[in-house]
Amino acid sequence: MPRKPRLAVFKFASCDGCQLSLLDAEDDLLAICDRVEIANFAEASSDLQPGPYDVALVEGSITTKEDAERIRRVRVDSKYLITIGACATAGGIQALRNWGHVDEWVSAVYPSPEFISTLATSSPIADHVHVDFALHGCPINHHQLVDILVALTEGRQPRIPSHSVCLDCKHRGTVCHVVARGIPCLGPVTQSGCGAICPAYDRGCYGCYGPSQPANTNSLLNQFRVLGRSPDELVPLLRNFNATAPDFQRASEQLTILRDSKQGTPS
C-alpha cells in the first residue's frame, strides 16, 4: 500500500470556522484519518510533526509581517497548498480595513495601541505565495473539503462546482426574491457551495462564497438600482466577507464613485 499523504492545517487571521469544518465532518472524520496522515493540526492534535507535507490547508488572511514570512515557510514545506475559506482566498471581513486608516482603527479598539503591530491591509494567501487550489466560502462546505481530501488520495481533480447560487435556487425550487419581492440578492454572481440557504430562509444571498466565474456584477447592480436600491444599501452588501475579491471590490468602488459624484463630493 502506498504511503498516506501527510496533511497539515495552518491558521492565519481567521475565526477557526473553516478548519473546524474538518472536525464537523463527523461521519467521515475517522475514515479520513484512515486515508490521510494528520501530520500537523494544532486544533485537533498535540502531535505536531515537522514538514515536508503533501498538502497544507491554509485558513486565514495575512495581516502581520510575521505571518507574511510564515506563509512562505509553509509554502516551502508543502507540495500542495490549498486555501480554505474567504479569509485565505479573499482577505476576509478584516480586509475592510483596506478602506480605512489602520492606526485609527487600532486606537478605536485597544486602549494601548502601541502594543499592537498589524499591517494596513488584510490580504489573501495568493498575494504572497502560489496557491494550488482555492476552496471558497465563509465558512467552507465540509463536504467539499472531504471531496478534496479524497481526490488527493485518489490522484484525481476535486469536483467543486463553479456555477452560481442562482442555479442552486432553481434546483431547490426556491422562489426568486429579486423577482418576487424586489430585494437585493447576490445569488446570480456568487459561487455555489452553500446550498443556496439564504434565499431558502427568505433572505437575499450576501455573497459569502465570493464571486462566481464569470460574475456580471455590474449588470446585477444596475438591476438593483432600477428596483430603487441605493448605493448606500448595495456597498455594504458587496463589502463583507469577500469585500476584496476583485469582482466585488471593483463593483463596490464603482458604486461609491457614482454616489460621491452625485453628491458632488470628491471620491
Add this chain to the structure above:
Amino acid sequence: MNSPDMIRVPILTRVEGEGGVTVHLRDGTIEKVELNIFEPPRLFEALLRGRPLEDTPDITARICGICPVAYQMSSVHALEAALGIQITPSIRQLRRLLYCGEWIESHALHMHLLHAPDFFGAASGIELAQRFPDEIKRGLNLKKFGNRLLEVVGGRAIHPINVKVGGFHRWPDKTQMAELIPHFEWGMLAAMDATRWVSGFSFPEYEQQYEFVSVSHPDEYPMNEGEIVSSNGLRIPASEYNQYFVETHVSHSTALHAVRRHENSSYLLGPLARVNLNRDRLSPMSRRLDDDLGCPDLSCNPFKSIVARGLELVHAYQEALAILQQYNPSGPACVDYRPRQGSGCAATEAPRGMLFHEYHVDADGKIVSGQIIPPTSQNQEQIEHDLTDYLTRRIATGATREEMAVDCERLVRTYDPCISCSTHFLKLRWEEAT
C-alpha cells in the same frame, strides 16, 4: 535579563485559535506566567462602525467559528435593547433552541476531541478513538446532532444565516424539526452516558477559590437572558457591566484582560461557574445525574470542568428535546422596528462563558460604536493566576520542566479557551531570570 537557558515546548494545541505560555522563573521558583495571545487583531469593533445595524449578527458571528451563535445572540439582544424591541415568546424559545445546538456541538467537541485525550496521554481524539472507539463515536454523534439542529434552525452549523435583529428570517420547517426528535431522545441518554464516562476519569488534585460569574435567570438555566451574578454576591443588570468589570491591556497579548473593576481581581466564567451558580435550574435529567455522580468538589477543581460540560450537554439535549416536541410557532418570525438613536447592551452565555456586547446606533440605523468582551479575555487573568499557582505546587513535588510544560497545556485546556475570539499563536516557553 533572561538567562540563556530557555526551554521551548510546542505551541498550545487542542484549543480553538493559537497562543502560548511564557513561564518566568527566578531561583528555581515560578515568578510569573503569561498567557501570550498573538492572534492577529481583526478589529471588529472598528469595522462595524457606519454599517447598517442589521449586518451586526452576520458580521460578529465571524469573530468565532466555534461559537458564532453566541455572538449573534449577544449582538441581537444588545441591539434590540437599543431599539426598544420586545421579542415574542415564540422567538425567545427558538433562540434558546438555537443556543442549545451550539452548546451541544461545542461541549461535545471539547469533551471528546480536545479535553478527554489529556486523561489518557493521547495526542488527539482520533488517537483516543483507537482505545475507546465506542465512546469517541458516541461523542461525534452527540456533536453531529447539535450541528444538525443548528442547520435546521439556523440554516447551517457554522455562521448560521437565519438570525436577525428582531427575530428570525423564517420559522424553521416543522417536518425537519420533528425529524430531529428521535435523535434528541437518543442524545439526552447518550449525553448522560458520556458524562458518566468522563466523571470516572482520574483528575489531578488541585483546588482553587474562584469568584464565579455568570448570567442568571430565576426560572431557567442561563443562556440568553438574566442578571449578571457572582459567587461573591454581585447581582447587577447587564447594563451595569462596565461599572463592575474593566478591560485592561497588557503587552504580551493582543487580547484585552478583563478584571473586577474595584477589586482588580480575576474571576471565572464558563461551565464550572454556571453549574455552581445555577445548579438547581439544570434540567431534571441533568440534576439527577449530578446527584448520582455526587461531585461535591466540582466547584473548585478546574480539571473537572469536563464533568460540568457534560451536565450542561445533558441539559442542552433535554431542553432542546422539550422545545422540539412543543414546536408550533405562531405569529411573525420577526418583530418589526424602526431605527432610532440609542444604546443597548446584553450578556449571554457562550459555551465557554459570558459574552458581553454593547452598541450605540444612530437615527439612520447605523452602528456608531460597539464594545465586545469575549469570555476568553475575561478568563485570561484567572488562567494566568491558576497557572502560576499550579506550577508552583508542581515544582514543589519535584516535577520536571517537561512534565510541567505538559501540565501547563492541560490546565489551559480545561478553560476551553477560544483564542480566535480574543484575538493567535501561542508558543510555550520558559524564561529564567538570573
